[in-house]
Amino acid sequence: MDAPIIEIFSSIQGEGLLIGERQIFVRLAGCNLNCTYCDTKNSQSANVGTMMSVNQVLEKIEELSTPDLGSISYTGGEPMLHADFISELIKKTETKSLLETNGTLPKELTKLEDLDWASMDIKLPEHFDNTWSDKILENEISFIKLLIEQDTKLYCKLVVLPSTKISTVEKVLKHISSEISGHMEIPLIIQPASPLELWEGNTDKLFQFSEVAGKYMKVYTIPQIHKFLNIE
Template identity: 55%
Template sequence: MKTTISEIFSSIQGEGKLIGRRQVFVRFTGCNLNCNYCDTPLSRDPDYGDEFEIDTLHQKIDELITPDFHSVSFTGGEPLLHADFIKNFLEKYPLPSMLETNGSLPGELVKLTELVDCVSMDVKLPEHEAVSNWDDLLDQEIKSIKILIEKGINSYCKLVVQPSTTTETVAFIASRIKDEIPDNHKISLVVQPASPLDMWAGKTHKLLEISEKAGEHLDVLTIPQVHKLLNLR
């Protein structure tokens, strides 16, 4: 089995709840969404990158593992477009792993629930212009969240916000998620201010307002892209 990967590299995780952890990043090509804030636009091209087989990918990862290695991050693009490849890889090489996904493909996510250790799910806003029907996308993302909770996977949601993002939109999304998940579960929402941070000059009060509104429904953390502050990939 082969698939196309745009890049493989070792760096510090700069987003979400595993921030600061050393990971080997495997960036798959192709994406089913078209977000206007995407910082890896080349990865959306399904033909960009090189073909890898399972064994050659493992060899490359193994070469990049350092003493502080925490896990492999399967990212993209959208890695769930390569779910069968990832499944076969982890069945043969059960490395600690993290999946970074947009959550729009719950049927593909199910294939990996027994294999990945952590999932970061990037919930989209209407203003991200990812798809023509945002309501349908949110429904699919919520299906994915429920799958992760039911399977007991260490997971959280991430929401990229811009200065133009309204607190009402964030509150609506947070309340929808809360209403759909079990009462005894409180999933975390990582609010990620879009980069570059210069765009937030004089507007950081907005992040406090967003956090407060989302916090009425979910556990909230506000974390910028630290790897960009450190000038790392």
């Protein structure tokens, strides 16, 4: 079994609840969405990258492993386009796994029975050039429900811009909350879009996002720390 790999590298996780943890990142090629804020445009096409087998990836992981390694991040692109491949990798390594996903392919999630962590992006209409639809949100909700059923540790991530409407954030989070009633403990990471110069004079809005989000989920505001460190 092969899959297109953009890169495999060791670094420090700069986003989400595992921020600061040493990870090996396996970046797979191809994505089913086209978000305007995407910072890995080179991984959107499935026609790029190098075809690698499960064993080849495992050999690279072993080569990059360090004593402080906490987990392996499967990212993209959209890694769930290669769910069977990731499933085999997870089964063949004892290191904990993190899936970084847009959550729009819930049927594929059932293939990852041994997944430890999932970081799922919540997409807003403004993240797209007129290609957002209610189906994206419904798939994300289904994805969250499956993660809860599988008892996978989960946090959601919401990228915001100074132009993001508070009312849009509240509408989307209110709908998600109504569908996953009883699970307000799910963490939500509000991630200010980089570069942080965008937020000069707009930091008050970050408090507003947090206050609105706090009605529906356990909220944290965390920027992309790897940008500060100037690392990948």
